[in-house]
Amino acid sequence: MDTLQRIASGFIEYSALSLLVAFGVGIAYIAYLYVRDVTQTQHAVRRNYPVIGRFRYLFEHLGEFFRQYFFAMDREELPFNRSQRAWVYRAAKNLDNTIAFGSTRPLNQSNEVLFMNCLFPTLSQDVVPTHAVTIGQDYARHPYTSSAIFHISGMSYGAISKPAIRALTVGAKEAGIWLNTGEGGLSPYHLEGGCDLVFQIGTAKYGVRDSEGHLSDEKLRSIARHEQVRMFEIKLSQGAKPGKGGILPGGKVTAEVASIRGIKEGKDSISPNGHTDIHNIDDLLDMIARIREVTGKPVGFKVVVGFSEWLDELLGRVHQRGQQFAPDFITIDSADGGTGAAPQSLMDYVGLPLRRSLPLVVDKLNEYNLRNRIKVIASGKMINPAEAAWALCVGADFIVSARGFMFALGCIQALQCNKNTCPTGVTTHDPELQRGLVPADKAKRVKNYALNLMHEVGVIAHSCGVKEARSLSRKHVYLIDARGVPEPLTDRYPDMPSKPEYIIASTRQQTASDSVTG
Template structure:
């Protein structure tokens, strides 16, 4: 081959290599610049905690989440097979919290013939928009507490202690609750300044260790009770006897989460595990419990109730008989029924998996007992435990609950991704950690909006179910509106299992009379 041609080819090859190298450097430069741009975008945005805490690489979560739909379709489990909350349940909360469209297409993925599944019975003539009425308000402690509490909202925030969840999480919850018109339960960890910042209504929970209202010997302090009750925002007091994930076991807060501030609020040593007694050391029988409730109501002037997981239920008869014997002033103003499948930041697996009754059994049991003893109007009922979607809340109202409370639903609204690290100090979304680097992913101002929208959208959709059933507002739902699938796959009325013994409230009687006329 001619030498000139060879030189030309070599020059072309050399130029191509130089051009390719230059282009590679340009592409790498653009790539690095783009990664820097993404990094800056991620650490400065406030909407997504995972991206804020894990800039750039956190974006892969959303890619994998998107691809997961296709992988699950062909290789893995469907959306409804994850636990403890499946993807379908969580996705509804995420969309509701972001105030996005929550309609779906093509058909339900829910097994409509699976035993114990619920079906609501729609009415031939559903309630029209112009016939809808505001949700009926319920008053707790009326005629018995100096300062009774009234709320028309059906869905509220269950107990989560400062310590178990983070400072920005508390701030977001209380600010969002204020905007949504719902209450926040403080959990057993005491009243922190961050609970008060948001301006929302608060339920102060008294756990077995009596954090925040204990004296130096660990006993209930009347002075501290009065101090807590002096805050107008503190509307009620809840004595926690047991909770869903660990009935018979006190609260557990690992030492790594007991910061100086948490220790000061609780009145315990910094850095050491916070282990509450299994039960109240000053409550050994029904009379002790009723005495405590009566005493706290007398000292604070606020409604007082208790939270419990139902196991053996004979004590219900004993308690209700004692109330009739001693007088209604000794009755609790409310009972919070927690489900055996409730959640917590830390619990022995044996208790979490095997102890206590689920809410599907315990709620109708308690409501029916209160009706049997003619105490249903005196004692209000709050349902708790794994009810994060509208259908569960609507079911609880049908059975007889006055209010529904949720903790994990609002954790999802804050950005929780079910990483299952609540018992550690490593929550990647900043909800249950005191690590400042991880907390910065949770921006209270942004997440407060999600708390608000989640609560409002859930209550709206409960109303949609109610209107489909032909009633004008959510609290008018009754047991006759629900069917349960039996072991043969056949729907049966809930009233077949649990006959509706609930006397109709006056506003329902009036509504029925109006319709008849």
């Protein structure tokens, strides 16, 4: 009996000791993981949430199996589904972007696109570089030329964080693309990386306004002296909130953000619904000509198309007053667009989607023989190669994206952009959360994403039998109609004939009298 007791006692002691050792090893391993997570720079979630953040990858992996039985498929999440985001993540990390087994995309869903491959695709030895497009040629003292088709859309310092801006500007420089400053003004971080910049003038005119909030020619000249600032964009409206100015919650208006914008720290930054000095087409054309003359740089405007009658008035007035009053470019945003904060009523229900507005604008420019004078930039929920290729087919010169580059920075679509609690450091000014976003690492992802997307657009173009992406046209695209049947894009949006020259000539006869009053 004593022997059994000794054995039992020894076993208990051994088990307790083993458990203690295992517990100690476990604690040491967790400590090791903690140190490793907080010191690594590649994964913002793990850096901000050490050890616990690792469960994200486990759940993501298990989700592939659980979705077979319980949950929605990859393409059913909104606003960007898992399949769309996964492509960006892989492209940003420069990982293999091939997939297996078959497409999960519905091939009979109304308004989806299909590209028409040709019998003899373009061979690698026949591929040519994407040709460059010049904006402001013959009208701006310093026109801007770019061969890149994909650029970074407007995201202001304030809406996104300091490390995010730093990563974007370095990545943009390495990829040879431009970065739009957004309406928050020009911060020192925009200039650090040396990339080309488009300075956006919002309705509040942050960064270029005088003490009374009016546009300042002196400050415009000061901004234009930066060689990196290549163009100016007047923001009339934005896709996610047409008819509503920019909204930056007071919690994100730090002392530095307030200083750059010229507003009070900690107070909500609410821009006017529209420009207080632009009330009609002539005011807009006058503003474009004024900014171009003061800065010497190309000037255009960003707009969401709703009612479209103004296009006829705008383009007609350009012919009447002279092409020196024309915008050098128009950025077409759409109901597909995103933002950090907007009323849901506007985000869900106002404005035309890009599938309708982009061909409408391109056709109007062709109709008035102004397509070569005015370049078109397409914006709004285009983060994958197919969307960019579609925009080129329809007639866009350039494509810009904001949320695609946010995903490249590590955004996980946590939907907290309107707060100060972004878990990946992209849209927060909380230093503890910002430390998860390491600019040096994320700049590489920005570069990789841009270059891989443009490469994949080229892959689509070569499949269609053209030698470079800008040679894509409407004949290369079919749209799925309401019956689920593919139809040529040219059936729905035929190329518009140019307006007869005698009509244009008749409008020019009014130039002298109209220019005096205009």
